[in-house]
Amino acid sequence: MVDRLAREGAKVVIADVDERVLAAVVASVRARGGEAIGVRTDVTELASVQAPADRAFAAFGKVHVLCNNAGVALWLLGVNLPGGDLKPYGIGVSILCPMGVATQIRASERNRPADLRNEAASAPERVELMGCTLGPETAADMVFGAIQANRLFVITHEESLEPFRRRAERLEQAVRETKA
Numbered sequence: 001m002v003d004r005l006a007r008e009g010a011k012v013v014i015a016d017v018d019e020r021v022l023a024a025v026v027a028s029v030r031a032r033g034g035e036a037i038g039v040r041t042d043v044t045e046l047a048s049v050q051a052p053a054d055r056a057f058a059a060f061g062k063v064h065v066l067c068n069n070a071g072v073a074l075w076l077l078g079v080n081l082p083g084g085d086l087k088p089y090g091i092g093v094s095i096l097c098p099m100g101v102a103t104q105i106r107a108s109e110r111n112r113p114a115d116l117r118n119e120a121a122s123a124p125e126r127v128e129l130m131g132c133t134l135g136p137e138t139a140a141d142m143v144f145g146a147i148q149a150n151r152l153f154v155i156t157h158e159e160s161l162e163p164f165r166r167r168a169e170r171l172e173q174a175v176r177e178t179k180a
């Protein structure tokens with residue numbers, strides 16, 4: 001997404017807990033003539049999230065697109081879930097619901113905090129996600145299209161439809177059973 005937005009002329013502030021990721025992504029944007037700043041951020045700490053916001057406003061004045069995309073594979077709650085409803089402020093929101101995308105997500109164990117490590121530090125079992133695996137560029141194109149059209153959901157894989165249908169059926173059944 002950084003590459004896609006930078007290609008469109010966006011100036012990017014990259015917030016990541018991993019300094020090596022920051023250095024590599026900032027360098028790749030700058031190598032193509034773009035403007036990028038990296039700020040080490042841990043999204044599980046509110047105070048830490050203020051830093052990239054301050055840097056963005058100080059360096060570029062405004063923020064037009066915010067991608068709340070930090071995430072890990074195995075200890076999700078603190079990192080992936082916090083969010084908010086921004087409609088009252090006139091801010092469009094698009095929610096990316098991906099299946100497999102070939103990113104660094106399978107290497108996310110490197111960022112697991114010590115207090116969230118399991119006792120028996122065996123290698124985590126490899127989980128195969130449903131559906132085909134998309135390239136990150138394809139997912140980024142989908143996100144960019146959704147931002148432009150202000151679409152709420154970005155569903156990357158048609159294979160999602162069947163589980164969505166089954167979930168809707170179970171919810172409908174639960175409503176009937178609760179009433180009965």
Ligand SMILES: NC(=O)c1ccc[n+]([C@@H]2O[C@H](COP(=O)([O-])OP(=O)(O)OC[C@H]3O[C@@H](n4cnc5c(N)ncnc54)[C@H](O)[C@@H]3O)[C@@H](O)[C@H]2O)c1
Binds near residue numbers: 042072079098099
């Ligand atoms: N890639 C997939 O197949 C897939 C499928 C479903 C959902 N997702 C979700 O997509 C989102 C993006 O993941 P990705 O596929 O780009 O993975 P990725 O590992 O390539 O990128 C995620 C980035 O988040 C950073 N990060 C981890 N913990 C952090 C923290 N506490 N604070 C700040 N940064 C932190 C990592 O260093 C990493 O650079 C995640 O929420 C992931 O759960 C990905």
